[in-house]
Amino acid sequence: MLRPWKTILAIDFNHQLSVYQQIADGIVAEIKKGRLKPGSPLPGSRILAEDIGVNRKTVVLAYEGLIAEGWLESADKRGTFVAAELPTLKKAASRTHSSFEFNETEIAPIPAKTNSGFIVFNDGLPDVRLAPLDELARAYKRIFQQKARWRMLGYGHEQGEERLRTALTGMLSSRRGMNTGEADICITRGSQMALFLTAQTLIRPGDSVAMECPGYLPAWQTFVHAGAYMINIGVDDKGLMVEELEQVCRTKKLKAVYVTPHHQFPTTVSMKMERRLKLMELSARYGFAVIEDDYDHEFHFDAKSLLPLASDERAANVIYISSLSKLVAPAVRIGYVTGPPAFIASLARLRALVDRQGDPIMEQAIAELMEQGAINRHAKRAARFYRERREAMSEYLHTHLDKKISFKKPEGGLAYWVKINRDINTEELAAKLLKKGVSIIPTERFSFNGKPLNALRLGYASLTPAELEEGIRLLATVLKKS
Amino acid sequence: MLRPWKTILAIDFNHQLSVYQQIADGIVAEIKKGRLKPGSPLPGSRILAEDIGVNRKTVVLAYEGLIAEGWLESADKRGTFVAAELPTLKKAASRTHSSFEFNETEIAPIPAKTNSGFIVFNDGLPDVRLAPLDELARAYKRIFQQKARWRMLGYGHEQGEERLRTALTGMLSSRRGMNTGEADICITRGSQMALFLTAQTLIRPGDSVAMECPGYLPAWQTFVHAGAYMINIGVDDKGLMVEELEQVCRTKKLKAVYVTPHHQFPTTVSMKMERRLKLMELSARYGFAVIEDDYDHEFHFDAKSLLPLASDERAANVIYISSLSKLVAPAVRIGYVTGPPAFIASLARLRALVDRQGDPIMEQAIAELMEQGAINRHAKRAARFYRERREAMSEYLHTHLDKKISFKKPEGGLAYWVKINRDINTEELAAKLLKKGVSIIPTERFSFNGKPLNALRLGYASLTPAELEEGIRLLATVLKKS
Numbered sequence: 026m027l028r029p030w031k032t033i034l035a036i037d038f039n040h041q042l043s044v045y046q047q048i049a050d051g052i053v054a055e056i057k058k059g060r061l062k063p064g065s066p067l068p069g070s071r072i073l074a075e076d077i078g079v080n081r082k083t084v085v086l087a088y089e090g091l092i093a094e095g096w097l098e099s100a101d102k103r104g105t106f107v108a109a110e111l112p113t114l115k116k117a118a119s120r121t122h123s124s125f126e127f128n129e130t131e132i133a134p135i136p137a138k139t140n141s142g143f144i145v146f147n148d149g150l151p152d153v154r155l156a157p158l159d160e161l162a163r164a165y166k167r168i169f170q171q172k173a174r175w176r177m178l179g180y181g182h183e184q185g186e187e188r189l190r191t192a193l194t195g196m197l198s199s200r201r202g203m204n205t206g207e208a209d210i211c212i213t214r215g216s217q218m219a220l221f222l223t224a225q226t227l228i229r230p231g232d233s234v235a236m237e238c239p240g241y242l243p244a245w246q247t248f249v250h251a252g253a254y255m256i257n258i259g260v261d262d263k264g265l266m267v268e269e270l271e272q273v274c275r276t277k278k279l280k281a282v283y284v285t286p287h288h289q290f291p292t293t294v295s296m297k298m299e300r301r302l303k304l305m306e307l308s309a310r311y312g313f314a315v316i317e318d319d320y321d322h323e324f325h326f327d328a329k330s331l332l333p334l335a336s337d338e339r340a341a342n343v344i345y346i347s348s349l350s351k352l353v354a355p356a357v358r359i360g361y362v363t364g365p366p367a368f369i370a371s372l373a374r375l376r377a378l379v380d381r382q383g384d385p386i387m388e389q390a391i392a393e394l395m396e397q398g399a400i401n402r403h404a405k406r407a408a409r410f411y412r413e414r415r416e417a418m419s420e421y422l423h424t425h426l427d428k429k430i431s432f433k434k435p436e437g438g439l440a441y442w443v444k445i446n447r448d449i450n451t452e453e454l455a456a457k458l459l460k461k462g463v464s465i466i467p468t469e470r471f472s473f474n475g476k477p478l479n480a481l482r483l484g485y486a487s488l489t490p491a492e493l494e495e496g497i498r499l500l501a502t503v504l505k506k507s
Numbered sequence: 508m509l510r511p512w513k514t515i516l517a518i519d520f521n522h523q524l525s526v527y528q529q530i531a532d533g534i535v536a537e538i539k540k541g542r543l544k545p546g547s548p549l550p551g552s553r554i555l556a557e558d559i560g561v562n563r564k565t566v567v568l569a570y571e572g573l574i575a576e577g578w579l580e581s582a583d584k585r586g587t588f589v590a591a592e593l594p595t596l597k598k599a600a601s602r603t604h605s606s607f608e609f610n611e612t613e614i615a616p617i618p619a620k621t622n623s624g625f626i627v628f629n630d631g632l633p634d635v636r637l638a639p640l641d642e643l644a645r646a647y648k649r650i651f652q653q654k655a656r657w658r659m660l661g662y663g664h665e666q667g668e669e670r671l672r673t674a675l676t677g678m679l680s681s682r683r684g685m686n687t688g689e690a691d692i693c694i695t696r697g698s699q700m701a702l703f704l705t706a707q708t709l710i711r712p713g714d715s716v717a718m719e720c721p722g723y724l725p726a727w728q729t730f731v732h733a734g735a736y737m738i739n740i741g742v743d744d745k746g747l748m749v750e751e752l753e754q755v756c757r758t759k760k761l762k763a764v765y766v767t768p769h770h771q772f773p774t775t776v777s778m779k780m781e782r783r784l785k786l787m788e789l790s791a792r793y794g795f796a797v798i799e800d801d802y803d804h805e806f807h808f809d810a811k812s813l814l815p816l817a818s819d820e821r822a823a824n825v826i827y828i829s830s831l832s833k834l835v836a837p838a839v840r841i842g843y844v845t846g847p848p849a850f851i852a853s854l855a856r857l858r859a860l861v862d863r864q865g866d867p868i869m870e871q872a873i874a875e876l877m878e879q880g881a882i883n884r885h886a887k888r889a890a891r892f893y894r895e896r897r898e899a900m901s902e903y904l905h906t907h908l909d910k911k912i913s914f915k916k917p918e919g920g921l922a923y924w925v926k927i928n929r930d931i932n933t934e935e936l937a938a939k940l941l942k943k944g945v946s947i948i949p950t951e952r953f954s955f956n957g958k959p960l961n962a963l964r965l966g967y968a969s970l971t972p973a974e975l976e977e978g979i980r981l982l983a984t985v986l987k988k989s
Contacts, residue, residue: 046684046818053820090684090814093780122823123847125762125796127709130857153660162651169644178635178836199525202572214696214862221861227609247860280607298575312606332572336528338535339576341604354660356867365605375612378729379703380696384866385838 149440185212264296288438325437667694746778770920807919
């Protein structure tokens, strides 16, 4: 019997489904509708191919697939027929009908992309418009041209390219007073992977971890994901409240303490020396790891900048995490972690399980930029912009919000911590501001329990003075109304 | 009292320790030796700086650091002195004295780098000498030049660049009969990260996972790391022994089954259709996930290549993992995973915890190569070389090892599975061969329990016919002797 295959199997060559799939689906549909009965013959592949205007091999592939699935049968010479017994399997047609269970992962809400033209107060990111993109492009070009370029295409070292580790240890030694060997550093995909590997290597479910509160939510969630029991320690204008920490140590075995001493997240406070010494003393006495997240070391504007905890000769328990993402650009995912050799060795083995190794091409390109001093030149240049924007931000906050807020100009870092002199729900504030084309990050999340902080962390570095003034002006108008 | 500071603090400007650190260490050493007594004065920073020939600020930094650490005291106007009470902290001087505990991670032994000139039979890697490096370099160049290049430098999507997801779904649809939407795919750093995220998202400690044995050790270790109880299922010349799997299902609740149906690792066998149907049926009946690792789909040389399990309309429970690393180069870490939308969504949230996002620059460069068809052209070109090497390999195995071994020319994939007609310890064999400049991978590890398999997995694709013959010849001589 002749069938209007051209209409039954109207092939759409632009369809997301392959032609193969369209033919197979069409035939199965015919069978299900009962229009093709068990045992009834199908046209030869050549005839059907010509009929519906496709390549014959595609038809053969479709037939083979359907035979495999049990919809069709081939009786060698005699041709292809609808199977006498159709597949009995209850069909779970679409993947949305999966029947296995899995774990739900909780993460920090990732800020929704805002339309261009929006004024975005991020949590302290660099201005990508200043990124040394041409230098980076040239570095990539040279890496691809180097004689040994084939060698970098095989598998590499799970701790990262030695060339970059050498550049990093040199920088850590000369600029941060840290004595780190190439073997004691593991290059990661941004500081988030350094945090993840550290948490997974340190923590056994039920271990206690203390951290600054308010603090960095992604760190909190990474520890929770590793099974940690979290203990919040307060922060004041001297940084982590170590007396509070000592109280905890007396009653509880801590596995680790997470701190951001250089510029506390979110309050931007620098941890004072006496606090640092006390923290080191407690770590030595009670045997817990100190995880020092030094996420934007380069941008410190006021005179005295303290060296990292990790530079202290008593830093035996310090695991030091830092990154180039804030320096070059967020998308350039190069972070690193240093610590006790045995710890780094175990962390590197875990890293091999997570993603085997890093990106040798990017790592070599970044190493070249560091060797040439291009990274430092960029940091100096960017810092000039950021210093100016920091001044402008302070001025605009005074001009537009003076009575309503209180703040201290941050010694460093790329954000202001602005306290609002009344109770406020920043989730609602953010929603109202979005309508005006301004994006802020609600701060309730920084307390880990939704408790309002009546403050805003306003990243200023990626906005021009003009954008800053407009953003603050709009913030002021919305604050007045609400 | 005048001290020979120039000799006491002999600064080495090429030393890995910063000048700052050298000064501080030198002074502390003097104090410890008792040559600098508590309360004794130090020279003014300017004087010391001139004396030892360094920048004054460096001396100030060193003094400040030592004051912070409690070694020195400053009596404002009167200058700097050795502290009256020296630091009492028991000093854990070096980081090797850390006092916190951490988890040891077990991983697959990573093959030691062999000297160039060695003949390396890897486990089935592409020949990096064929990699489309110039095309890749040009793609990077264009990506850096595009108008919107700044936008890619901010934070990106945790599932990867949409442009690459679109290119991948198109390829999966037209070449693998898979109907996958951009939202149901997560780009990862190579298939290892896809495996890691899948295991972490699927498994709760104690869950049972079945997999092919012999099989792919990194997968086995990734599941074990996630807390899985592993069940080994045998493999024969039709692939996974599904009857054995069914026996297990009757008595045990399985969370997942890991398979490499296209070219089983390590035996290279293609899973036959009836086995595939049975596996799908069991998955639907018993509600376990099927993790399909399709690690080298492109390289299939014999006529009929079956479509992935994931292309089946009943693939509701299939999680599909694949990669471009085998196609472009191992160092190009682009893998991907598709599966039920809700599963991929949870997996993507975990990915944000692991490393936040991928590399937008590389992902766009690879997307461009796919859009231009450069990846397919490369695959075709490489396949021609591999097909020739596959023939050559077969010939050399016959010529040099005929009586000693048995093998089937693999239908596809980049390795041979060669059975040796007697008991043999391949760890020892590998050691002997290394002395002759030939590297092989011991196969005991593929049985997960060290049980000998009396076989070798010999990757042939990254060796020229001449290299293959020399390698096989040396293998034969060593096999004769041992």
